[in-house]
Amino acid sequence: MATTASVSPAVDGDGSGPAARDFALGLDIGGTKLAAGVVDATGRVHSFALEPSRGEEGPEAVLARLFDLGTRAVAESGLAWSDIGRVGIGCGGPLDVARGVVLSPPHLPGWVDVPVTALAEQAYGRPAVLDNDGTAAAAAEHRYGAGTGTRNLVYLTISTGVGGGIVIDGRLYRGSMGNGGELGHVTTDCNGRRCHGCGRLGCLEAYVSGTSIAERAQEALAERGRDSMLAAIDEPTAADVAAAARAGDALAQEVWDGTTAALACGLTSIVNLFEPELVVLGGGVTRSGDQLLEPVRQAVGTTAMSPAGRSAGIVLSALGEQVGVVGAAAIAFEQVSSKPAA
């Protein structure tokens, strides 16, 4: 059954908006993992399924697995398909949000102009919507997570890459074509490291992504790493670097300090720009918890302009690894009418 998404800025409160018995299927296309889950309009997750992305297999194979994962998530939720009114999809940019097309994101090499929304509508027979994954995560934390009740919020995901999302005056900010909020590409050193995401020099992502932390550790090891405990690990990851720093390894601590300094530098600019009540940090690298948060809080609190910039809270995501599917569902509740088109 062919359907067409009915997209409007917001459907809350006009009678067709979400209620507690409204369910959406949320799909998340990450660089490392695909995720799917059934989420209701209060943000409760009724099922959650994950599998490796293997983006190099190309869009056709990956989307077939993603849609199967979604079908599995619906089966595991115990709900009937007739309960699922809409589908939301989050993916890293650049995207054409209005047409529901993935343009050519750096985390999915070879994906060029993939009409993800149309393919999802074909697969599931109900309206779907695509949005930037950082924007979707910001929506999730704002509606259901750490940022409930705030009006101005910034979300930063620190993972394979670094993404972001912005809520201004209670509404998601998307920019002119849906690609705004790329906070990972705020410059922290205009003569700095090459950014794998956008190719420029010195982006926040080029220092604090899991990929960059691992790379910087490798470089430091090659230069002067004989005494480091990381030398015994074949390809140390960001988590290995964090663990070795906690264990007192000097080289790992140096790499970690470079990470928190770059994050604090980027966040200071972001806080000065938006004066958010809250900065929410998510993504794999934030599993290090206070080891990341404490030095960053302290530095931003000292360096951001006063008064309000310095009072911005910096907290971890409340939704953890489910933030992507909850966000995709939040976008679907915001933007898609649950009524399938004739």
Ligand SMILES: [Zn+2]
């Ligand atoms: Zn960049």
